[in-house]
Amino acid sequence: MTESYLKQQKLVTHTWSPDGQFVALSIKNTSNADIYKIGQLEKIGTWQKVSTLKDASQQINVLSWSVDNKILIGSDDRSVVVYRNINNQWSKDLVIITNEKAILSGEWAPNGQKCVVGTACHKAFVLFFEEKNNWWHNQQINCFYSSVTACRFHPSGRVVGLGSTDQTFKLVSCVIQENMNFEDQTYNGLFKDIRTFGEILVTINLNGWINSIDFTQSGNKFAVAAHTGLIKQYSFNEDGSLIVDNEDKNATYIKETKPFNKIIYLNDSTLVGVGYDRKPVLLSSEPTLKFTSIIEKCLAAEGEVQKSGSIAAAKQMFSGKGQKTEDDKFGHQTAITCINKVSDSLISTSDVNGIINFWRI
């Protein structure tokens, strides 16, 4: 029932709760965000809808679940909404944001105290909560010539990586001066001494629209995926400066066929990319970026192959019946638009046709 509903209503993106018990789905046709309680992970039919967030009037592009159980929603109707879970009810906070166009990308900071959204009006906004006014206020980052299509916080929470359709990636500081207590005081790694807002630390031109950015958990490397099929990985020095023009440290992977939509680091040495090729691609990121393998079978396909025994398969073959390939029955028929890490060895991907697949690494 849930599966057919998703296929009919279409999916934009999905995100998991911190405990992995719930998933929020952005439904394209209804412009709502549905929250489901997971029954059996890979069996979508066992998922139960527990609530619906209905405040957007157009497609929800941004759906992010913070570590302290807040949900960030950004929509094509240029609205940004932050929901808190109070006594199992989702209530929305007032958000003050001065954007003029659609929200394209967004994410919570690692400690959940602030968030960043990228918009089609060539700006990015960092939102933080003002307790005295009980609203989310914003500070804007205005350094791009085109839409901000990718954003990701560094593990320190003090800098944010932003990518745009003007083909540049920028690393920008985002420490809110009035609220230093938003920052993680126990953090002791790169950028711990950053105290400014809006300072551009790094600018990189990649000759293609930036589709996705991710940092490693340790924060000493990051990768950027461009629409030219390129993924470029950069390393930081110990003082936070970027190592550039060093082919040993900066690795490039070029995909000859189709570009990646999203990339994530599973750990410091493994990167997964998904996109128009409809299957996740595993890359190793140490010492340099190198293709490892394509994950051919999703979890659903593995289960099905185990069930149909060799006799049944042989019967079908000799009877001349056209056996559907696994690509037809399982996997994605259109480009993968979203990827999330479910656990250390499991990722989930979704496409616009409402298909959610799980892949074992």
Added chain:
Amino acid sequence: MAAAVQVYSDAIRKTLEATLCLRAFPSEIIEKQSKPEIELNGYSSKTRQLVLSPIYLCRSEKEKCVIEPSINSTRISFSIKALDEVDRLIGEKFAKYLAVRADYFEILRRKPIPGYDISFLILDSHLEKYSVQGIINFIIDYVENIDKDLSDIKLNINTQARITAACFVGGLANQ
């Protein structure tokens, strides 16, 4: 001859596979709207980063194709080979016949862009409904068969003209 068309259609296929990586993208000019960026190209300087350079594939001086990609739409235009006036007339009529029925084809543009005989406009919403390979196969099918279709029409015209002329001259001779 078939080999020459094959090379041309293979080049178009590979280019389309690369340029049909589209995504839904809201307009940077009009809020709450989504427009094909390739059609708005030149309307505002703000959106010029969203449109890529056009790719020209020429089989000969008269037979060519231009593929104009952008972030959420791709426009493909073809120029049909016309060796004489009859070929030009047939090509025009054929293209007009298809363009009038553009609604049925969905990906067909009602009016071809200047300098070309037929144009296709493919949006990200088309790729959600139809498979990319299906759309590419449809366009390649058109490219590979258009010459044959037009020469069949020309042959028919010549045959009918010959029969008509024979009847007319026969009638005159019998008088």
